[in-house]
Amino acid sequence: EVVKTMTSSGTTGQLVSRIFLDRETSSAQQKCLTKIVSYFIxxxxINMLILDSSAVIKNRNMFSARGAGILGFSMFGSKRQYALDEDMELDIEGMKTFLEAHKGETIFMFGFTFMVWQHFYKKLLETGFQPDLSKGVLIHGGGWKKLVNEKVSPEEYKVRLNEVCGILPENVHDYYGMVEQTGCVYMECKCGHLHASTFSDVLIRRPYDFSLAEVGEKGLVEVVSMLPGSYPGHVLLTEDEGMILGEDDCPCGLKGKYFKIEGRIKNAEIRGCSDTYAAKF
Incomplete structure (x- = not known):
């Protein structure tokens, strides 16, 4: 009954996960993603600017994690425009035409953290093109490893984007998620915290005996999802480190657990879409 096979992101030579979806699981994932993202947009x-290249989604039957991310978030776009051409260069003319046609309207943007920085932010600086995206909302994810090494913090990331295209820092939302649990994304609120939704849970385990860590204690991130029906992806122990910051008391008003990711454990293979792509650089 498999209708779609997705592969996780990985660097060359890595054994990637293959995720098999039947219609029911795929539908549940889409519905869940819609519930979560609609809170933010x-x-x-609404009109959508995809900060990536259309080349990524050419093979519809065998989705990469990156392609799955783009297609998953694309369902929120009425009219869609890719900001990059097939060579990962800025399509300035395409963007100008698109933004002119939708002047004054809210624009939803989606991209992967490092690609947005490398191919959108840096190229805008280089070319001097300054689109007005002051009414834009950006959702990005896929890992921070390369940018942390370049000493770019999440706060600076938002400020720099604001300088080149006017997008407000409070409208830039990171998310944590993985192809093994598509649909259950953990979105960043206006306070900069990642939140678990009604459909998922996050646990932090001590790396020495896998017992549950206290609030504010760093450990291994375990993610739990209700959605998988066609593959065993309900409980995943990741190779990421993080900590629970609290529950039901985030200043943003969202209920449930909120947490932060500290990064990959030492010597773990790079996995996120953004980080595996950044490895080329």
């Missing part, structure tokens, strides 16, 4: 489809 509203219930109506």
């Amino acid at each position: 509203g219930n109506k489809r």
Whole structure:
């Protein structure tokens, strides 16, 4: 009954996960993603600027994690425009035409953290093109490893993007998620915290005996999802480190657990879409 096979991101030579989806699981994932993301961008489809290249989604049957991310978030876009051409260069003319046609409207942007920095932010600086995205909302994810090494913090990331295209820092949302649990994304709120949704849970385990860590104690991140029906992806112990910051008391008003990711454990293979792509650089 498999209708779609997805592969996790990985660097060359890595053994990647293959995720088999039947219609029911795929539908549940889409519905869940819609519930979570609509909190941040509203219930109506809006015009969408994808900060990536259309080349990524050419093979519809064998989705990479990157392609799955783009396609998953694309359902929120009414009209869609890719910001990059097939060579990962800025399509300035395409963007100008798109933004001119939708002047004054909210623009939803999606991309992977490092690619947004490398191919969007840096190229805008280079070319001097300054699109007005002051009414934009950006959702990005896929890992921070390369940017942390370049000494770029999440706060600076938002400020720099604001300088080149006017997007407000409070409208830039990181997310934590993985192809093994598509649909259950952990979105960053306006306070900069990642939140678990109704459909998922996050646990932090001590690396020495896998007992549960206290609030504020760093450990291994375990993610739990209700959604998988066609593959065993309900409970995943990741190779990421993080900590629970609290529950039901985030200043942003969202209920449930909120947490932060500290990074990969030492010597773990790079896995996120953004980080595996950044490895080329």
